[in-house]
Amino acid sequence: MPKANLYLMKVGKNNPRDVQEPPAYEKIFQARDGGYRWGIMTTNGSESLNAVFKESRTLPVAAVVEDTFYKLNTWFQERRAKAAELIKMNQSFSTRVEEKLRKHRNKGATMTVIPMGNDGTEFEVHNPNEYVPSSRRPDGTMEFVKRAFKYVVQFREAREVTCTCQGPQLTQIPCSHVMAVCRVRNFCEDHYVADMYRTDYLASTWGGSFHSYPNQHEWPAYVGDRILPSEGWIRKGRRRHKRAIMTMDEMGGRRPSGNQARRSVSDRRRAGR
C-alpha cells in the first residue's frame, strides 16, 4: 500500500532531481503506455456508433437488433470487398494511410538530415520552413511564422522509431522527419508503419460473416418467463424523446432532424397554431 501511494504521488509530475525519472513529455502527455497512446485510435468509437444508431434507437428492442444485424452485414460485405480490391491492386496500406505517407514524403523532401551519435540510429532533421507559433492574436487564435526548426529522429530496436514531433509515437505512421531520414539513408519507409494499417489486416478485420436467420413465424416456441414492464413504466401516447434541442442544433442552419422536426410540426397543428 505505501508503495502504491508513493507511485500515485509521483506519477505525472516531473521531478528534476530524480535521475531515474523518464523525460517529462513521456510522463505527462503520453498516458503512460510507452508513448503509443493506443487510445487515440479508439476514443471516438462509441460516439460515432451513437450517430449510426440514432434513428434505430427509438425502435422496439427486436427491431433494434434486426436493424443492427442488417447494418453490420452491409458494412462487412462492403468493407471486405473494398479490402480485397486494395490487395488486388497491390496496395500495402489503407488508402488513408497511403495518402498520409505520400504527404509526409513530399514534406520531408525539402528537409536536411544530419547523422548524430555513433551507431547510425540518431538523426537531426532540419526543416527550413516550419510554421512555428509566435504569438496569440486578440481573438485567441495563434499567429504562425515560418522559421527553421529541428527535430530528433531515433531508430530504436526492431521497427520502433521516435521523433520529437511525437507523430510516430502517437500514430505509428512515419512523420515527414522520419521520411527525410529514410530518403537520405535508403531505409524502407514501410518498415516503420504499424501492421494494423496493412490491407491484409483490414481484410481480416472485416473477414467475419453473417448468415440469414429464419422468419419469425418459423422460430421455435418460447418457453420461459414472460417479462413485463412495471406499471410505472407504462405511459400512454407517443414515445417521448429525451434529447432536448440545444443552441448547437440551431447554429449554422442545422435544424432538429427526423422525428423531432415532424413531432413539433404535428404538435403545433394539434394546438391549432
Ligand SMILES: [Zn+2]
Ligand atoms: Zn517527426
